[in-house]
Amino acid sequence: MRKSLYFLxxxxxxxxxxxxxxxxxxxxxxxxxxxxxxCHMMIHDQRFAAEIIxxxxxxxxxxxxxxxxxxxxxxxxxxxxxxxxYDYNETGWVNMDEGHYVYNPDVxxxxxxxxxxxSSGGDAQAFVDDNGGTLMTAEELDNHxxxxxxxxxxxxxxxxxxxx
Numbered sequence: 001m002r003k004s005l006y007f008l009x010x011x012x013x014x015x016x017x018x019x020x021x022x023x024x025x026x027x028x029x030x031x032x033x034x035x036x037x038x039c040h041m042m043i044h045d046q047r048f049a050a051e052i053i054x055x056x057x058x059x060x061x062x063x064x065x066x067x068x069x070x071x072x073x074x075x076x077x078x079x080x081x082x083x084x085x086y087d088y089n090e091t092g093w094v095n096m097d098e099g100h101y102v103y104n105p106d107v108x109x110x111x112x113x114x115x116x117x118x119s120s121g122g123d124a125q126a127f128v129d130d131n132g133g134t135l136m137t138a139e140e141l142d143n144h145x146x147x148x149x150x151x152x153x154x155x156x157x158x159x160x161x162x163x164x
Contacts, residue, residue: 024053024082026093029061038067039111048109049086050096052078066113069146085117088127092119097138100124104133105149112148115141 034043043049043063050068052060060078062068065085072079083096100118107114115136118124124135136144 024055024057026051026053026084027059027061029086034061036063036067036111037061038071039063041110045110046086047088047090051084051093053082053084054078055081064109064111064113065115065117066109066111066146066148069113069141069144087119087123088116089118089123094119096141099138101136101138101141102127102131102133103136103144104128104131107131107133108149113146114149115144 029043029046029049031042031044031046035041036043037060041063043061045063048064050062050065052062052068052071054060060068060071062071068083068085084093085096085099086092087094094117098119100121100123102116102118102124103114104116105114107116109115116124116127116133118127121135127133128135
């Protein structure tokens, strides 16, 4: 009886420990080779990088959080995957659901969506104190208009980069 209980306990432990979920992890950005999956621009500035990691490990990479949002609008099934945004202060990847965001139409991001991601609310507030802008939560990103704010000079540079 004692051996049976011990065996049952061991089997339950093995089964329960095998039932954990695989957590998606962000993939490193290579600025020499990685292009945005939406606009096809090179991802040169990691401070604006974003990723969707599918359950099978497939990584979609973006040069701006706005491109990630546009991709989810085009393919809504992508929204069910894990999303990471790089911290503007370069402290590492932030799960999109846990980030702190600032929108400032006067400070440029690569594609002109001008939303900046921070791992802490204090860092986001410091950015607003220094540069202006509006603090946003992850939930508020859903209601954001995602309009691009690009000067003519930025549009010209973007066209030049796309033609290279």
